[in-house]
């Protein structure tokens with residue numbers, strides 16, 4: 001072997017062996033939880049477990065900041081192998097002169113290496129380890145990655161770590177939106193973080209920033225006019241509060257995926273408008289000692305959550321459980337499940353839309369329900385029993401459908417909160433005997449609308465259209481949650497239910513009638529729980545589902561706290577900002593025409609006098625024949641009912657009669 005080659009090999013080994021055996025600089029410190037909207041807007045953040053504002057690393061360092069940073073810290077960053085021998089020699093000379101380490105001669109890579117080792121005293125040995133770390137970093141990481149590590153972990157004074165946290169805390173902006181002057185004042189901080197605090201050495205900060213701005217000007221990054229304007233900008237002030245656009249959602253991720261950056265599906269503009277509507281209504285409701293409201297808005301098509309207002313953020317609310325995330329809280333459902341039962345019974349053919357149901361005082365095993373307005377209408381059609389939310393017909397319907405089957409339907413529809421047995425709930429489940437969350441409720445209605453919308457658009461079902469709300473944006477969300485099964489409710493049963501829910505047919509005693517007049521096309525239902533503890537409203541268009549809850553987080557009931565008076569007005573204010581004007585169409589291919597008795601709404605029997613054709617689910621063909629129209633035997637004067645036992649056949653008149 002050639003002697004020179006051997007020397008070269010040994011020299012390489014001497015340099016590289018320690019580099020290879022030195023640890024690769026890493027950062028293990030806990031991170032802040034950062035929650036972003038779909039477009040990247042910061043919705044909120046929570047401090048890291050060690051009390052530092054340290055955001056997870058950015059995907060990309062904004063170009064402006066990179067130029068500013070490299071001009072200030074490390075002009076040859078892209079050309080050196082992690083260390084810059086010229087500046088190291090220069091630094092050593094000045095350190096020797098001063099008999100202590102005053103200058104590090106550090107490249108950005110060396111600074112990353114140093115920061116990763118925590119706060120250690122500046123010794124020559126430490127400096128050597130830092131250099132090894134820097135060389136190793138350069139071997140194993142790209143320049144861009146090293147820059148990201150620096151930007152994420154550099155100290156910016158106080159408990160602010162990293163560029164992004166600093167930009168929000170000191171300037172109130174995303175790093176991408178910084179001006180030259182703002183970027184420059186942040187870039188000089190990691191070198192002397194103590195400078196930033198207001199009133200402390202502001203002049204030094206200003207002169208360093210301005211020196212840097214001149215350098216940027218000399219490098220032609222900015223023109224003379226921009227320079228003049230930049231020099232005139234004010235300095236960063238006292239640390240500010242971070243944005244708090246969706247505090248309950250931020251808390252949710254803080255509890256569940258702490259220390260991560262989450263890109264949600266939230267539309268920030270809608271989130272802010274929805275928050276304002278919730279707060280405005282809550283201020284009014286506070287006069288009646290109702291302190292909490294929440295709403296959830298979901299896109300029908302994607303299932304993505306567009307707005308998540310977990311509670312009012314008004315002052316009154318913050319003193320009364322405003323930090324409780326109502327969207328995830330379990331509350332009594334009131335009447336809000338009645339449409340699911342109605343749809344289930346249309347699908348099985350247990351009822352037809354106009355089937356008459358008795359609405360008279362009735363005792364059921366274990367309880368005697370009353371209608372909301374304490375009155376009874378004698379008999380009503382199933383559809384108007386639903387749109388008027390009558391309780392006795394609902395319980396009768398559940399009795400016919402079977403509580404166990406209904407519980408199964410709720411589970412298939414996506415409710416996980418009804419986890420007791422059918423015996424436990426009994427018939428009262430249809431009047432609020434069970435609990436669910438706004439999250440599940442709104443999600444189930446969104447699934448129903450999705451199934452109908454799909455059928456309207458494509459005349460088919462797609463497996464996986466029934467799924468919970470989606471909060472995190474993926475490009476192929478649906479692929480992740482496909483379940484190979486038919487929807488638990490058909491498009492036609494959902495259509496018939498929504499038709500009933502669109503009807504303007506509510507007792508005037510339930511205030512809020514004015515909302516019907518101006519309402520956009522929307523199928524909606526309210527619910528009020530026993531003891532006026534929970535007011536619900538859920539409404540759907542082909543585009544959106546809106547779920548609303550009002551009440552007190554501590555469960556205290558209030559007279560007048562009803563779905564119609566407290567939740568529906570919020571629902572309609574939200575519906576008005578959604579601007580959805582379309583409506584579902586009838587899934588005609590899936591439906592069948594059925595001849596029904598005009599008077600009873602049941603399938604027409606031979607004795608029914610007037611009949612008509614209606615569109616219904618196919619199973620409606622198997623539904624019960626009109627039990628009310630019967631042939632009765634009368635005497636010649638048609639005033640007495642008779643039988644062949646007392647009158648001769650010639651003296652009998654046969655007549656069809658409606659026998660309730």
Ligand SMILES: [Zn+2]
Nearest residue numbers: 597608626629
């Ligand atoms: Zn009939």
